[in-house]
Amino acid sequence: MYRRKLLAGVGSGLGTLVAGCLGNIPTADGTSNDNDETEDETVITGTKFETNVNVPAEATDSPSVSYEREAGEIYVQGQYSIGSACYEATYDDATYDAEEQELQFRVSRKHDGSDECEEIDQLITYRATITVDGPFPDAVVATESGTGWETTREQFE
Known part of the structure; x- marks a missing residue:
């Protein structure tokens, strides 16, 4: 019973961690997928x-x-x-x-x-x-x- 809760918590935490890391992977042209980029640059x-x-x-x-x-x-x-x-x-x-x-x-x-x-x-x-x-x-x-x-x-x- 406790083992299921532990595995569910670990799985959820890993999913969040991986999603956060994937957002910063550079694309083929060397830019980042980071959603924190500002639109204020000329x-x-x-x-x-x-x-x-x-x-x-x-x-x-x-x-x-x-x-x-x-x-x-x-x-x-x-x-x-x-x-x-x-x-x-x-x-x-x-x-x-x-x-x-x-x-x-x-x-x-x-x-x-x-x-x-x-x-x-x-x-x-x-x-x-x-x-x-x-x-x-x-x-x-x-x-x-x-x-x-x-x-x-x-x-x-």
């Missing part, structure tokens, strides 16, 4: 970068930033000089500073390795779409660093 899920596109006139002096909060998209566009023909337009991956609640994005230039370059001032127009998941950033800092530096800080409402 994550950059993608960046699309295009060059030689039409941009509005106000985006030719310094980067222009706009957004569509419902879609989780931030748009950065502008025009900057990359210098001689030996350079090509490039960008750094967008980063998010959780402490400042600020997204940072920078376009720049990369040398193509050529020894002889035609000395022309190439102006590059660009448009970037940065997709975020989670709470929307409070601000975006967009920087153009070609042959000069232009920075725009857009505070969102």
Whole structure:
């Protein structure tokens, strides 16, 4: 009689213990099944970068930033000089500073390795779409660093 109660109690306790442990087993992609994860983290899920596109006139002096909060998209566009023909337009991956609640994005230039370059001032127009998941950033800092530096800080409402 006492043996049945003991076995029932041990079985119940083991079931609870195993269920608690299984909730923390990593999945195939290395994430955890832990139900205690918060939904309050802003994550950059993608960046699309295009060059030689039409941009509005106000985006030719310094980067222009706009957004569509419902879609989780931030748009950065502008025009900057990359210098001689030996350079090509490039960008750094967008980063998010959780402490400042600020997204940072920078376009720049990369040398193509050529020894002889035609000395022309190439102006590059660009448009970037940065997709975020989670709470929307409070601000975006967009920087153009070609042959000069232009920075725009857009505070969102």
